[in-house]
Amino acid sequence: MxxxxxxxxxxxxxxxxxxxxxxxxxxxxxxxxxxxxxxxxxxxxxxxxxxxxxxxxxxxxxxxxxxxxxxxxxxxxxxxxxxxxxxxxxxxxxxxxxxxxxxxxRPTKVHSQLLDASTLKPEVIDGVDILVVRELVGGIYFGQPRGIETVDGERRGYNTMVYSESEIRRIGRTAFEAARLRSNRVCSVEKANVLDVSELWRNVIIELHESEYADVELSHMYVDNAAMQLIRNPRQFDVIVTGNLFGDILSDEASMLTGSIGMLPSASLGEKFGMYEPIHGSAPDxxxxxxxxxxxxxxxxxxxxxxxxxxxxxxxxxxxxxxxxxxxxxxxxxxxxxxxxxxxxxxxxxxxxxxxxxxxx
The missing domain is CATH 3.40.718.10 (Isopropylmalate Dehydrogenase)
Incomplete structure (x- = not known):
């Protein structure tokens, strides 16, 4: 066929x-x-x-x-x-x-031939192999209401970060299954200390872990700390699961571990279809x-x-x-x-x- x-x-x-x-x-x-x-x-x-x-x-x-x-x-x-x-x-x-x-x-694998191409020290990035599992059809990119309005004579822009329990469970299950085929470790990244939607995210991931994936090591990290740790000690990560906005940012940051964003592929997967693309942009220059x-x-x-x-x-x-x-x-x-x-x-x-x-x- x-x-x-x-x-x-x-x-x-x-x-x-x-x-x-x-x-x-x-x-x-x-x-x-x-x-x-x-x-x-x-x-x-x-x-x-x-x-x-x-x-x-x-x-x-x-x-x-x-x-x-x-x-x-x-x-x-x-x-x-x-x-x-x-x-x-x-x-x-x-x-x-x-x-x-x-x-x-979004896999980030440092190729040994390109250790010197990164701005980070070779001893920091050697052996890095991270998979960022990013939720792709929810979160602040799709949440409603959104828009720009005029209030009291000045413009105000607003977006809504929203996730349902089923959306979080679905992407969490995807990350845990991926980890079972790798080093069996998942780090869930959010901002539960200040965002209600992230508090729900953390709770649902914990419930899913306890009920179905207790064999996988689970950790949690606030997104600002995760951004720092990706540079400080990237080898600590195996699978990172996170929402749409945070995943967009962190995976682009992780790309620089490899020396060039031109080295990073991606797969966007659903129940039936798959779409495959590099994570970099159109580089019109x-x-x-x-x-x-x-x-x-x-x-x-x-x-x-x-x-x-x-x-x-x-x-x-x-x-x-x-x-x-x-x-x-x-x-x-x-x-x-x-x-x-x-x-x-x-x-x-x-x-x-x-x-x-x-x-x-």
Whole structure:
């Protein structure tokens, strides 16, 4: 049976990095028997330009007819003055909500070849392997009421952070199950000392742990302390589970442990669908210059193979090809340091494909 993948390159560097990931899919088809097909659709600013909406009905039909979604990036200054429902970021929120993608897996693994690329000391980051499990369709990004109003002659903005017990239990269960496949440790991050919604979060996580996951080690940490501890002693973490806003911030902070945000893939998972994308943005300042690092997107393909396509064997091969490419000293500009030469986005993609072909021979 042919696997159907919806490919949504999006804005900025999205088309460049996605093109390299599609090259990898081509090698997997030719040399490893993947038997996948893909069709492109629009999302974000390009979606607005082409279809008049950041998440059009045509794209919605495409993704619902697919087995998995590969996405590049959305956003850019070109669309910042549009009404909020028409902005690129609205398309990203809509597709997550439409597909029920409630759990965002954001792994942060420090590659030994890149220890010197991080601004932190090698002895602090060596061996770091963290999975941030971020709740993706609730919290302050989706809570109501929200808006900007004028009160007594001045503007006032407001948003609502809200989580139901069932939403917390669902993402908590996801994190505990993930931990059982790793080092069996979960750290729940919130702000229960000042936020009522976080107090509920902590209570529900504790109840879930006691009733179903007592075999997993559970700890709790306030988000401000967690932000500090990620820099001070990141190896203490295995799985971090947290809400939408805190997960967005902490996973971007964790990306710098690896030396570049261009190294971090992600998987957004629901009951049926999975969407895979690098965690970095559209980087409009370098769009079209063939400078972007495609490795996060290629590693997102590995996550797609593992979580949506039931091909863990091929996921490990893609990850091995990336490791071999780094071993060979191939670096995009964000990874080059100490006078190292750098290669283009397309050259990095070609190098990973060559490493894949070697593994197939």
């Amino acid at each position: 042919t696997i159907k993948i919806a490919v949504l390159p999006g804005d900025g560097i999205g088309p460049e990095i996605v093109n390299e990931a599609v090259k990898v899919l081509g090698v997997l088809n030719r040399s490893f028997g993947l038997n996948a097909s893909w069709q492109e659709g629009t999302i974000g600013g390009v979606g607005y330009d082409v279809d008049g909406a950041p998440y059009s009905e045509a794209t919605r039909k495409l993704v619902h007819a697919s087995d998995a979604v590969l996405l590049g990036a959305v956003g850019g200054p070109k669309w910042e003055k549009l009404d909020k429902p028409l902005r690129p970021e609205a398309g990203l929120l809509r597709i997550r909500e439409d597909l029920g993608l409630f759990a965002n897996y 370098i769009a079209g210059e063939n400078k972007a690092n495609p490795l996060a997107t290629i590693l997102s393909v590995a996550m797609m193979l593992r979580f949506s396509l039931d091909r863990n064997d091929l996921a490990e091969i893609v990850e091995k090809a990336v490791e071999n490419t780094l071993d060979a000293g191939v670096r995009t500009v964000d990874l080059a340091f100490g006078g190292e030469a750098s290669v283009s986005c397309s050259a990095m993609g070609d190098a990973v494909c060559a490493a894949l072909e070697e593994l197939a021979s």
